[in-house]
Amino acid sequence: MLSLSPLAVQAAQVLTVTLLSPLLSGVISRTEAMLAGKRGPSVFQPYRDIIKFFRKQRLLPEHASWVFRAAPYAACGAYATFATLIPVLTTYPLPGATYGDILGSAFVFAFGSFVTALAAIDGASQYTSIGASRATMVGVLVEPTLIFVFFSVAFITGTDLPYALNATLRASAADVLRPAHVLATAAFFMMMLVDTGRIPIESSSATIEFGMIDDARLFEHSGPEMALFKWGSAMKQFLLYTVFVNVLLLPMGLSSTGSLQTVLLAIVLLFVKMCIVACAVVIIETTFAKLRLYKITEFIATGLLVAVLAVFAYAVGFG
């Protein structure tokens, strides 16, 4: 059995996130279209879009500084770094994986959104600035919920390193179903919908400025930078799904030996698990109505409430 070095597995982990993330977006778009009774685009359409943007000309706003040009690279870099800190393919920590705990990882992740917002403001357009302000407002509201979710999971497992969280939950499968953990997972799922720009918060395929949050920040970008932002957005979604399935919900099916076969199997299983989660997201997307912009706080507040209840439930011995 061919055994891969930890460094090679780490590289495979980053490559999995980078290369498979547009495919996941494609699968979600196609499933959405099929549920709506349409044929839908090919699952490989996001790859074609990214290649198309890479070939297009780069146009910059008149007053844009280096921040505008550097932001997409920094955002993609942040997402690629995040991919090294969480268990994507293996159950054991890979080189560099213990440089940050779950909060440290969240900071790296938030850096991606921060530079995107900076670039949106640097473009000096009203639309992108509004998008940046909305995205930052939503981000600020989501932050406490995520902190509570990670606190509650850390309380249950006694650690806040993503690999250790995974190992603790894998050791006792029934612990995934303890009330505090179920509530925390539900809160994370709600915040995942917010962070990936899904209904009930926003419509991922809408092009109306009134309701747009994330995509509104990218109006001024074009060419390769736009391609990187699109790719980064797909990576962000893929990484959030990875945390959801590999750390919180189904921490099984990862490679424990680092052999080629188990790593390949882990990649396939990860994608299958993600498709299951994506189906749940798509069902929500097709059955729920989009909330009005000022009602978004209610949805996020409900998520915060559930996360607080999770911590509280554990603290009083609820389970």
Next chain:
Amino acid sequence: MPLHHLSVPEAVAGTIAALLLLTQLALFRSVVLSELITLYAVQSLFVACICLDVGLVAGAWDLIALAILTFLFKVIALPIYMRRLMNGVSTRVEIPSKINVLLSLLIAAALVGIGCLTASQLPLKTGAFLPIADLATMLSIVFIGFLVAILRPNAFAQVIAFLTLENGVFFGAVTLAPGQPFVVGILVLFDVLVAVVVFAVLVRILVAIRSSAATAQLQELIG
């Protein structure tokens, strides 16, 4: 706090407790009657699942039969009947302007806190199904049920609040005292039937007089 590893029955009971709590909290988010009925059906499905789970673990045929009856009655028959009753009535639930969705959710969270604290202070023996979590869930659902009935001035919302409240009591009874006689379970189901019939009469009268199910108009009654 040292980690107490859960057994499978405990984990199932815990999950269903959390799901029941989530559906109960979702009652506040919903302002459309059909959504409230769906939420009740989903919650009843969870209750039927826990009844079946306890029946299988304890090997009690009466609980399995009760689970099937609960499924047929509360998940299928009652929601269909309520949807038919809803025809011709305004489908939106009125929300008072002073206590809006967000504030009512906060009050609900405080009530869940009281439920959890109360349950954690009681000297419950460790059974097969996380007794503290079950009691806390039961208390929280009862509290929130009352809160929904108080804060939503609509006969439909109030009947659904009462029915969810009964779901909480049923969940607590099944998990905390799985050996209860079959006849008690049947009586609880019968109790629901009586309540629904009474509410059905009330709704029909309200609709016949004012073509609305809002209970505010009852304030104008003079004895």
